[in-house]
Amino acid sequence: xxxxxxxxxxxxxxxxxxxxxxxxxxxxxxxxxxxxxxxxxxxxxxxxxxxxxxxxxxxxxxxxxxxxxxxxxxxxxxxxxxxxxxxxxxxxxxxxxxxxxxxxxxxxxxxxxxxxxxxxxxxxxxxxxxxxxxxxxxxxxxxxxxxxxxxxxxxxxxxxxxxxxxxxxxxxxxxxxxxxxxxxxxxxxxxxxxxxxxxxxxxxxxxxxxxxxxxxxxxxxxxxxxxxxxxxxxxxxxxxxxxxxxxxxxxxxxxxx
Amino acid sequence: xxxxxxxxxxxxxxxxxxxxxxxxxxxxxxxxxxxxxxxxxxxxxxxxxxxxxxxxxxxxxxxxxxxxxxxxxxxxxxxxxxxxxxxxxxxxxxxxxxxxxxxxxxxxxxxxxxxxxxxxxxxxxxxxxxxxxxxxxxxxxxxxxxxxxxxxxxxxxxxxxxxxxxxxxxxxxxxxxxxxxxxxxxxxxxxxxxxxxxxxxxxxxxxxxxxxxxxxxxxxxxxxxxxxxxxxxxxxxxxxxxxxxxxxxxxxxxxxxxxxxxxxxxxxxxxxxxxxxxxxxxxxxxxxxxxxxxxxxxxxxxxxxxxxxxxxxxxxxxxxxxxxxxxxxxxxxxxxxxxxxxxxxxxxxxxxxxxxxxxxxxxxxxxxxxxxxxxxxxxxxxxxxxxxxxxxxxxxxxxxxxxxxxxxxxxxxxxx
Numbered sequence: 001x002x003x004x005x006x007x008x009x010x011x012x013x014x015x016x017x018x019x020x021x022x023x024x025x026x027x028x029x030x031x032x033x034x035x036x037x038x039x040x041x042x043x044x045x046x047x048x049x050x051x052x053x054x055x056x057x058x059x060x061x062x063x064x065x066x067x068x069x070x071x072x073x074x075x076x077x078x079x080x081x082x083x084x085x086x087x088x089x090x091x092x093x094x095x096x097x098x099x100x101x102x103x104x105x106x107x108x109x110x111x112x113x114x115x116x117x118x119x120x121x122x123x124x125x126x127x128x129x130x131x132x133x134x135x136x137x138x139x140x141x142x143x144x145x146x147x148x149x150x151x152x153x154x155x156x157x158x159x160x161x162x163x164x165x166x167x168x169x170x171x172x173x174x175x176x177x178x179x180x181x182x183x184x185x186x187x188x189x190x191x192x193x194x195x196x197x198x199x200x201x202x203x204x205x206x207x208x209x210x211x212x213x214x215x216x217x218x219x220x221x222x223x224x225x226x227x228x229x230x231x232x233x234x235x236x237x238x239x240x241x242x243x244x245x246x247x248x249x250x251x252x253x254x255x256x257x
Numbered sequence: 258x259x260x261x262x263x264x265x266x267x268x269x270x271x272x273x274x275x276x277x278x279x280x281x282x283x284x285x286x287x288x289x290x291x292x293x294x295x296x297x298x299x300x301x302x303x304x305x306x307x308x309x310x311x312x313x314x315x316x317x318x319x320x321x322x323x324x325x326x327x328x329x330x331x332x333x334x335x336x337x338x339x340x341x342x343x344x345x346x347x348x349x350x351x352x353x354x355x356x357x358x359x360x361x362x363x364x365x366x367x368x369x370x371x372x373x374x375x376x377x378x379x380x381x382x383x384x385x386x387x388x389x390x391x392x393x394x395x396x397x398x399x400x401x402x403x404x405x406x407x408x409x410x411x412x413x414x415x416x417x418x419x420x421x422x423x424x425x426x427x428x429x430x431x432x433x434x435x436x437x438x439x440x441x442x443x444x445x446x447x448x449x450x451x452x453x454x455x456x457x458x459x460x461x462x463x464x465x466x467x468x469x470x471x472x473x474x475x476x477x478x479x480x481x482x483x484x485x486x487x488x489x490x491x492x493x494x495x496x497x498x499x500x501x502x503x504x505x506x507x508x509x510x511x512x513x514x515x516x517x518x519x520x521x522x523x524x525x526x527x528x529x530x531x532x533x534x535x536x537x538x539x540x541x542x543x544x545x546x547x548x549x550x551x552x553x554x555x556x557x558x559x560x561x562x563x564x565x566x567x568x569x570x571x572x573x574x575x576x577x578x579x580x581x582x583x584x585x586x587x588x589x590x591x592x593x594x595x596x597x598x599x600x601x602x603x604x605x606x607x608x609x610x611x612x613x614x615x616x617x618x619x620x621x622x623x624x625x626x627x628x629x630x631x632x633x634x635x636x637x638x639x640x641x642x643x644x645x646x647x648x649x650x651x652x653x654x655x656x657x658x659x660x661x662x663x664x665x666x667x668x669x670x671x672x673x
Contacts, residue, residue, distance in 0.1 A: 069258075070258070070259055071258075071259055071262065071273060072259050072273060072274050073273050073274065076272075076273045088622070089270075090270040090620070090622065091270060092270075092272075092273055095273040107268070107269055108267045108268040108269050108270075108271070108623065109266060109267070109268050128272075137454065137455065140353050140354065141353075141354045141355065141356070141453075142351055142354055143346050143350065143351055143354040143355075143356035143357040143359070144342075144345040144346055144348075144349050144350070144351055144357070145349055145351035146345075161342070161345065161349075162338075162339065162342075163337050163338070163339050163340075163342040163343060163345055163346065164337050164338020164339040164342075165333075165336070165337055165338075165356060166278040166279060166336075166338075167354065167355075167356055167449075169274075169278050170278065170279065170453050170455065170456065171453055171454075171455055172455060173454070173455035173619060174272075174619070175271075175272030175273075175274050175275045175618075175619045175620075176274065177274065178259070178274035178276075179259070179260065179261075179278070179338055181258075181259055181260070184338040184339065185338060185339060240549075241454055241455065242454075257270065257619075257620035257621060257622055
């Protein structure tokens, strides 16, 4: 190959690449393939309605194949007890899988604190699940792109691509992620994406007997959940991390961690 | 049972999924890359800045750096839940992640160190190859050596004066490019931790700088220590009247040895001071600004991890060796414990960052206690246990021993 041929071929190759890239930019196949741009899933937790039965946790574990006995979970319920002296006790025994059946607070390492009714100023339950952050740090730190955000706002994990480095687990300020005990890859709540994309409700929402958990579409003005979020006073968990969570709470007290 | 429950004990209020996910191997990872970077910077002080006093130790630390470099990614590999997918990091790097650049950085750095070693020992390789080629009745060892030498020359047998001058120039350029890359390799390991905004102990822009300084400290200390040990072996051989090519007597070796150790110790002290200052600055700043997380950090630093941080890291690992090295007329006998303590200090610093950073809950009202698995009951407890860490710690020495069979690491006459 002489110099002329080489230059000729290089230029043609370059033009080809530019054209392909340009067409890709113009037609944006990704946008066409993505699920409707008119959906952005949000979640509403009404802590006043939660009775700590733990049905949501059990339903989630069954639906999403998280072994019932494994001490990890995509969702859980926290119990907060504030005593007269202002001390805060909190626990989530077995992720509240079996509900809260005793008034003793679990302190870990086999120790418990007995709570006397007359000493309690206030006590309440807070269900937790993945916040499906608009700016998810877990997606940012994945070194191989195995975890990604869908167009409708849910962060998912590709079990076939996750290398199991655990960086996403470290990056989540809410402790939502863990290694799946069976598949040994990163695992997290995905609002039951396999259900919501087929018009069903997430397992936890369906199992909740009091309606403390609700899912909605913030881009739909007719959506009752979106309506509550837009017209009432709601708060988000740990806004200081700048992750822009999309799970909204009603009655999130300052004791909540 | 969840795997991490094997070594995590949870206390008070923690989220259900919180465990110590990054355990001993992730302590080993920054420790090993730190040694790589430190060893390389030490060798570059001679090659780049022409600090003649370090000539003796420079070639040695370059080869040692390469041995360490090969081992450095192994703790990460052992730690992965899906180690067979490790190459995904190179195939589909997701560059918004700090870890994604790992493949790029380590390959660039590896290429720099490998080519610098090649230029440095090219003359030796060519001469060895030519000499063995002409030799009749080669033994098996000599045959292997001939093959290795010949392959390593990469087919370039020109060792005229002019090409050797070009080699020297190439070494200087590579050493120059290598220093920032070495610092990047390790500063970047610091960035992996420092950029995790969810972790109150890790998140500080000082983290990469602290990592670089302590990296150089540990690398220099390990090179000095290995240098002393090999020189002691030489002395021992000389005392037994085994003819040795360069140093004839025990006293001559001793003279050179203490000279090198004293000169290198000065650089070690300088980096040690920088490293301690930065770490203290970080601690004081956190205490002074006392943001939300300080309450739990204070309890972790001053109460729960007090022994690990203030006794092992600062007193035994920093203060003691600092005094030992600072007292005039440094002797080998005094240098050895001081250097061991320096290495302990840097290891404990890595430990206190990695394990300490995970020893408190994201709730800021609970703790996670780490119990290092000692007796391996399974592959997992071996990998994430004491023996897995010891394996990683021992491997560079084995590699270095193999390399020293090929390259005349201690022989000043054989290279530039």
